[in-house]
Amino acid sequence: MHDPAITAPVARVAVAIGDESCLPLVRAELRELLSDVAPELVEDVELVCTELVTNAIEHAAAPRRLRVSVGGEVLRIEVDDGSPARLPVVGRSRLGPYRGRGLVLVAALASWGLDRDESAKTLWAELPAA
Numbered sequence: 761m762h763d764p765a766i767t768a769p770v771a772r773v774a775v776a777i778g779d780e781s782c783l784p785l786v787r788a789e790l791r792e793l794l795s796d797v798a799p800e801l802v803e804d805v806e807l808v809c810t811e812l813v814t815n816a817i818e819h820a821a822a823p824r825r826l827r828v829s830v831g832g833e834v835l836r837i838e839v840d841d842g843s844p845a846r847l848p849v850v851g852r853s854r855l856g857p858y859r860g861r862g863l864v865l866v867a868a869l870a871s872w873g874l875d876r877d878e879s880a881k882t883l884w885a886e887l888p889a890a
Contacts, residue, residue, distance in 0.1 A: 777813055777824035777839070786813055786826060793828060794835075801887065804869045805835060808885050811862035812839040815883070820846055823880075835889040837870075844876040848883065 773789045775782060787806050794802045809826065816824045820841035827838045850863040866872050870885040 772827065772829040774828075775826045777816055777826055778822075780814065780817055783810060783813065786810070790828065793830070797889070801835075801889075804887060805837070808866050808870050808887070809837055809839075811866050812837060812883055812885065815839075815848060815862055816841045819843070819848070820881075830889050833889050835887045837885045837887075838882050839884075840880055840882045842880055844879060844881045847874065847881075 773793045775786055775789055777786075786809055790806055790809060791802060794805060805828070809828065813824075813826055816839050820843035823840070823842055825840045827836075827840075829836050848863055850867065863872070866885055870887045872883065872885040875882045875884065
């Protein structure tokens, strides 16, 4: 059965992820993509994207890619990486005791999940588009 909330994307952005220097470009692309939505949603999407992209940079191998699509009532964020065996752990980081809160923030703002196969994984998050 077709879910009317999830339709073909009306708008989308895709950005290759290298290192943290890509984050300003990511945020600029998001602001352009979401220019006609509420500023609060743009801020939430920027935060979720920044957290997911930063996790991919710090914890996963290339190739890494961000995709954001808006379709119907759903805004979907997907971050692919080349480390399918390295799974995220909410609330813990191998980088120190003051880290590891990114997915806690993501979970507070969006529903999220993980898809993976033998060569890659995709961490995704969905927010209401309206």
